[in-house]
Amino acid sequence: xxxxxxxxxxLERQARVIRRHIIxxxxxxxxxxxxxxxxxxxxxxxxxxxxxxxxPGNPSWPARDRFILSxxxxxxxxxxxxAERGFFPTEELLTLRQINGRLQGHPDxxxxxxxxxxxxxLGQGLSAGVGMALGLKLDRSDARVYVMLGDGELNxxxxxxxxxxxxxxxLDNLLAIVxxxxxQLDGRCSDVMPIEPLADKWRAFNWAVFEMDGHSMRQIVxxxxxxxxxxGQPSVIIAHTVKGKGVSFMEDQCDWHGRAPDDAEYxxxxxxxxxxx
Amino acid sequence: xxxGEMIPTRHAYGEELVALGGDLPNLVVLEADISKxxxxxxxxxxxxxxxxxxxVAEANMMLVAxxxxxxxxxxxxxxxxxxxxxxACEQVRxxxxxxxxxxxxxxxxxxxxxxxxxxxxQATEDLGIxxxxxxxxxxxxxxxxxxxxxxxxxxxxxxxxYLRFTRDPVPxxxxxxxxxxxxxxxxVQAGEDVSLVAIGDFVAVALEARTLLAQRGLSAEVLDIxxxxxxxxxLIVASARKTRRVVTLEDHxxxxxxxxxxxxxxxxxxxxxxxxxxxxxxxxxSGEYRLLLRKYGMDAEATVAAVMExxx
Numbered sequence: 326x327x328x329x330x331x332x333x334x335x336l337e338r339q340a341r342v343i344r345r346h347i348i349x350x351x352x353x354x355x356x357x358x359x360x361x362x363x364x365x366x367x368x369x370x371x372x373x374x375x376x377x378x379x380x381p382g383n384p385s386w387p388a389r390d391r392f393i394l395s396x397x398x399x400x401x402x403x404x405x406x407x408a409e410r411g412f413f414p415t416e417e418l419l420t421l422r423q424i425n426g427r428l429q430g431h432p433d434x435x436x437x438x439x440x441x442x443x444x445x446x447l448g449q450g451l452s453a454g455v456g457m458a459l460g461l462k463l464d465r466s467d468a469r470v471y472v473m474l475g476d477g478e479l480n481x482x483x484x485x486x487x488x489x490x491x492x493x494x495x496l497d498n499l500l501a502i503v504x505x506x507x508x509q510l511d512g513r514c515s516d517v518m519p520i521e522p523l524a525d526k527w528r529a530f531n532w533a534v535f536e537m538d539g540h541s542m543r544q545i546v547x548x549x550x551x552x553x554x555x556x557g558q559p560s561v562i563i564a565h566t567v568k569g570k571g572v573s574f575m576e577d578q579c580d581w582h583g584r585a586p587d588d589a590e591y592x593x594x595x596x597x598x599x600x601x602x
Numbered sequence: 603x604x605x606g607e608m609i610p611t612r613h614a615y616g617e618e619l620v621a622l623g624g625d626l627p628n629l630v631v632l633e634a635d636i637s638k639x640x641x642x643x644x645x646x647x648x649x650x651x652x653x654x655x656x657x658v659a660e661a662n663m664m665l666v667a668x669x670x671x672x673x674x675x676x677x678x679x680x681x682x683x684x685x686x687x688x689x690a691c692e693q694v695r696x697x698x699x700x701x702x703x704x705x706x707x708x709x710x711x712x713x714x715x716x717x718x719x720x721x722x723x724q725a726t727e728d729l730g731i732x733x734x735x736x737x738x739x740x741x742x743x744x745x746x747x748x749x750x751x752x753x754x755x756x757x758x759x760x761x762x763x764y765l766r767f768t769r770d771p772v773p774x775x776x777x778x779x780x781x782x783x784x785x786x787x788x789x790v791q792a793g794e795d796v797s798l799v800a801i802g803d804f805v806a807v808a809l810e811a812r813t814l815l816a817q818r819g820l821s822a823e824v825l826d827i828x829x830x831x832x833x834x835x836x837l838i839v840a841s842a843r844k845t846r847r848v849v850t851l852e853d854h855x856x857x858x859x860x861x862x863x864x865x866x867x868x869x870x871x872x873x874x875x876x877x878x879x880x881x882x883x884x885x886x887x888s889g890e891y892r893l894l895l896r897k898y899g900m901d902a903e904a905t906v907a908a909v910m911e912x913x914x
Contacts, residue, residue, distance in 0.1 A: 433700075442669065452669065455665075464673065489659070490659070
């Protein structure tokens, strides 16, 4: 089903709102991870505002689709999407990382409405996604499981244990999306621990492999839609992204993996993210 | 199973899983390629659609179990204790305990019961590790009947549980009429002169020591603390108040496990002279189970010697 231009423009506007929340909440907390949040924003927006079947009024609705942010440090993007989708008030975003708050430094399923599994220790989310996908299949549910992986966390051996298991059980209700911004905490992925050829690796593990520009809303929507047609095996999308996308001085900068903007940087970032229309 | 018969508690686990599979349609079992050892093959045969063979990948298996639990399943995850609690320790801590997910980590080969396999397969720190994790229930049944009852209790309890079984046969000491409640220890034999506070396969060692002590005119009380956490503080303190001497017995390092837990309670509530039977900050080695107990000072004779020290 072809997606309309109007839908794409609406999703792009929504992504810009989410980017503003990300900068605002990390600035307010003076702590958090902007780089990987911004690189994942367009994809998370498409999932929550176009694809996922969720009920903000009933976060544990059994028939819901599941999202797992395996790269849990990027939770500002998730919290912003959940708030915009109506799981909790957007004002609460300013409690990020604060004591007695519901928005922990890394996602906590017992605290935040809409978070289906805690993450933040890397390399865990795909395994949890395999478990959810198996459980949903046992229940004959048609719900889907979406897992967003970082590129750096692909260093973890457990990701590949999970990849074997997902293929064994032919989990076509499971989609992994790799946020491939090619930067991890200590530098370029290609320097820290080379992961290429990445598509070949997933193919060798018997996954259906797709690639896309993770900032083109059209490609995001069309590629995710294409994965839904795959039967009998799990799918992965390698999303080529830019760390810090949308804020010029944060783009492709390792330094912005996990630091908060100061007053001047905040003002500059918000000006760049101001709505053009 | 009659008192005195020898059977590994992992066998009772395998049998009880099959019984539970019929009662609980949401119960699922995950296994790491040792189903003959852990005895989950019985469940696999009875309920193939609810049995997940995850291969030799314990870390992944724990998170798959966590994911299954979020969909309302009751996963029993089985491997050897050393892998379930140490290879996958952080997975258990952060994604099963912190999340309070309803996952049962049911492990065979506790303590030095996998004698001949040697140190790689002997879990002798696992009880201490699991006991330190907030919200984790920690159980080691003493025999066949206790295992059947406590596995069932764990399945109906909501929340994470660590269960530890023996590889080698241990004597049956209970009957199928005995009842077990998580968190409530049992007075197996009453006595006056010393409390032998034991867990798992070492309840049988304590009973053996009690017989030897009786020959010396001493009356030992034997407690079965099948639930290391939450600990039955009242039972332990009441026994210590009565006998004024305590020896703990566990197939584990003497630090971190039952000995430490009992010392903590008594230190706070009823300071009592104590001795601890277990591995003394050392690894064991390959060897027959009973011979290992003797060599490492963990058998009934060593227990009697510890009691005699306390009697001085």
